[in-house]
Amino acid sequence: MAATPSVSEKYASLRRVALYRPALTGSIVAASLFVMLLEGVGLSFLFPILDAAQAGQSLPLQANGVTGRFLSVYVAAGLPVTLEFLLVGLACVMVIRFTASFAVKWLAAKLTQTYERDLKDRAYELAMGASVAYYDDKGSDDIMNTILTQTRYAGRVIGRIIQFFQQAILCLVYIGIALAIAPVLAVGAAVALGGVTAIIRYGIEPGYAVGDRVATANEQLQETTQAGTQGIRDVKLFGMRDGLLAEFRSTLDRYTSTSVAVRRNQVAIGSLYRLSVSLLLFGLVYVAISFRALSIAELGVFLFAMLRLAPRLSSLSSTIYAIEGELPHLVRTHQFIDRLEAQQEPTGGQSVPDSIEEIAFENVSFAYEDEPVLADFSMAVDRGEFVGIVGKSGGGKSTVVSLLTRLYTPDSGEVLANGTPISAYALEEWREAVAMVRQDPHIFNDTLRYNLTAGRDITEETLYEVAEKALILEFLDDLPQGLDTVLGDDGVKLSGGQRQRVALARALLADAEVLVLDEATSDLDSNLEQQIHRTVETLDGDQTVIAIAHRLSTVSNADRIYTVEDGQVTERGSHAELLNDNGTYAELYAMQGTAAAQSSSG
Numbered sequence: 001m002a003a004t005p006s007v008s009e010k011y012a013s014l015r016r017v018a019l020y021r022p023a024l025t026g027s028i029v030a031a032s033l034f035v036m037l038l039e040g041v042g043l044s045f046l047f048p049i050l051d052a053a054q055a056g057q058s059l060p061l062q063a064n065g066v067t068g069r070f071l072s073v074y075v076a077a078g079l080p081v082t083l084e085f086l087l088v089g090l091a092c093v094m095v096i097r098f099t100a101s102f103a104v105k106w107l108a109a110k111l112t113q114t115y116e117r118d119l120k121d122r123a124y125e126l127a128m129g130a131s132v133a134y135y136d137d138k139g140s141d142d143i144m145n146t147i148l149t150q151t152r153y154a155g156r157v158i159g160r161i162i163q164f165f166q167q168a169i170l171c172l173v174y175i176g177i178a179l180a181i182a183p184v185l186a187v188g189a190a191v192a193l194g195g196v197t198a199i200i201r202y203g204i205e206p207g208y209a210v211g212d213r214v215a216t217a218n219e220q221l222q223e224t225t226q227a228g229t230q231g232i233r234d235v236k237l238f239g240m241r242d243g244l245l246a247e248f249r250s251t252l253d254r255y256t257s258t259s260v261a262v263r264r265n266q267v268a269i270g271s272l273y274r275l276s277v278s279l280l281l282f283g284l285v286y287v288a289i290s291f292r293a294l295s296i297a298e299l300g301v302f303l304f305a306m307l308r309l310a311p312r313l314s315s316l317s318s319t320i321y322a323i324e325g326e327l328p329h330l331v332r333t334h335q336f337i338d339r340l341e342a343q344q345e346p347t348g349g350q351s352v353p354d355s356i357e358e359i360a361f362e363n364v365s366f367a368y369e370d371e372p373v374l375a376d377f378s379m380a381v382d383r384g385e386f387v388g389i390v391g392k393s394g395g396g397k398s399t400v401v402s403l404l405t406r407l408y409t410p411d412s413g414e415v416l417a418n419g420t421p422i423s424a425y426a427l428e429e430w431r432e433a434v435a436m437v438r439q440d441p442h443i444f445n446d447t448l449r450y451n452l453t454a455g456r457d458i459t460e461e462t463l464y465e466v467a468e469k470a471l472i473l474e475f476l477d478d479l480p481q482g483l484d485t486v487l488g489d490d491g492v493k494l495s496g497g498q499r500q501r502v503a504l505a506r507a508l509l510a511d512a513e514v515l516v517l518d519e520a521t522s523d524l525d526s527n528l529e530q531q532i533h534r535t536v537e538t539l540d541g542d543q544t545v546i547a548i549a550h551r552l553s554t555v556s557n558a559d560r561i562y563t564v565e566d567g568q569v570t571e572r573g574s575h576a577e578l579l580n581d582n583g584t585y586a587e588l589y590a591m592q593g594t595a596a597a598q599s600s601s602g
């Protein structure tokens with residue numbers, strides 16, 4: 001859950017929104033001002049029209065006040081001052097006003113949607129560039145929720161801010177008219193409305209607090225949804241359905257009730273304002289008639305301005321409440337973007353040499369947060385070698401290749417390629433030079449072809465050549481649309497061994513200098529695994545291969561094998577040499593031999 005932001009953080013978030021495309025935001029506000037001005041002009045037409053209605057069809061040209069100013073415009077333009085012409089003038093102003101109003105709304109919608117789009121775009125781009133350590137730490141639920149949901153709410157804030165300015169300006173126009181006609185009455189009305197505002201602010205829970213609860217409930221909803229859907233098999237197999245459903249429902253109820261609370265408070269504020277202004281109007285009419293000498297036209301316009309002001313004021317306060325309610329989403333989105341910016345993988349760096357002659361780990365130590373995993377780890381691999389890494393579970397083997405692929409950075413010591421720290425090379429280029437196959441590779445919910453090529457341009461001939469090497473042709477005919485079969489969520493339509501073969505082919509197609517296999521064939525039966533390894537061994541000389549394996553037969557033909565225990569290399573040598581040494585490798589080999597013998601006799 002996000003920490004409660006300070007007032008300055010909230011202000012900073014609003015400032016960031018205000019500074020997003022300030023020219024467009026400014027133009028929309030300026031255009032709103034123009035629209036409101038036309039509203040005022042339109043309203044002012046009522047004076048001569050009412051006077052014309054009272055005086056008959058035409059007006060005396062020497063009229064005073066607002067009417068007089070109008071008449072002078074008509075006289076200057078050489079237009080007859082008749083009721084008909086005044087109505088035509090009013091109609092013209094209204095046409096311009098509503099056309100401009102349409103343009104303002106359209107531009108405001110464009111700005112809101114573009115802002116949301118840009119927030120999503122930035123958040124996703126940063127998420128793609130963030131280090132794996134960030135994902136390990138935060139999980140992907142939070143990231144997905146922010147990109148898809150928080151940004152939607154956050155994007156609305158910019159629209160609300162424009163609404164705020166529009167309503168505020170319109171209120172000012174009406175207040176200006178009211179002040180011009182009857183300043184004392186207008187000030188009295190403003191004081192009364194200020195009192196209503198204070199009571200509302202005091203009596204209704206602040207929008208930010210309710211909005212923050214909506215944002216939290218929303219995050220929890222996303223987490224529960226993902227836990228249920230992504231782990232559906234285990235949910236069913238381990239009877240977790242009822243627990244998850246109960247959790248989901250209680251979060252959903254919280255989300256619903258807090259969302260209703262935001263809306264209820266908004267509506268309550270609006271209704272309270274309307275009620276107060278209506279009551280105020282009765283008082284004003286009474287005061288105006290009893291104590292102020294206003295003409296019928298002036299009283300009419302004053303009351304009209306007040307009547308128009310009431311809903312505007314109530315919308316203004318509802319808008320402020322809505323902004324407060326949506327602010328938590330905006331603040332969380334900005335916090336997320338800032339966190340991700342600080343977690344970006346490095347860019348730039350020198351070119352990776354065409355031929356990687358040697359890779360060396362020199363006294364590398366590494367800890368995941370506080371848990372030390374590698375201590376003084378050293379290992380060297382020459383170009384074209386096939387090197388195996390073995391050892392008991394949790395010893396740090398996968399961590400070694402995570403450092404090699406620069407998913408993590410050593411705390412001390414160096415990983416070198418051709419004598420240069422790999423951190424000095426451009427990251428993308430380095431990852432192109434080192435292809436990795438993990439034990440549990442991700443299969444995209446796309447076609448087999450896409451999963452093999454990873455979106456690269458690869459000829460059909462090369463594709464089939466590699467598919468044959470990775471033993472994909474063995475099951476290709478079973479797929480209904482062959483290479484164009486969609487493999488389902490995380491490759492659900494494939495077996496574990498088939499998924500591993502797809503990942504291996506993907507890595508082979510990358511045609512990298514170094515191929516890293518982390519338990520990459522563990523799900524294949526021994527026969528298929530041997531066939532794959534014959535292929536891998538034929539890569540010797542062209543590609544450097546580093547293979548991590550529990551099944552020792554996988555690496556028995558390696559040029560050199562490292563045994564890793566408690567984050568250190570404890571043995572190195574060929575299969576025969578290590579058996580001869582009678583150490584951990586020989587012990588593991590003997591255990592696997594016994595297990596194999598037992599299973600074949602059992």
Ligand SMILES: Nc1ncnc2c1ncn2[C@@H]1O[C@H](COP(=O)(O)OP(=O)(O)OP(=O)(O)O)[C@@H](O)[C@H]1O
Nearest residue numbers: 136368371373391392393394395396397398399400
């Ligand atoms: N992302 C991570 N965050 C925190 N700790 C981790 C992470 N990955 C691994 N570890 C810890 O680091 C230690 C070494 O893990 P690693 O996966 O490197 O071992 P391994 O030898 O490959 O194990 P296995 O043979 O079971 O795959 C383990 O204790 C593990 O709990």
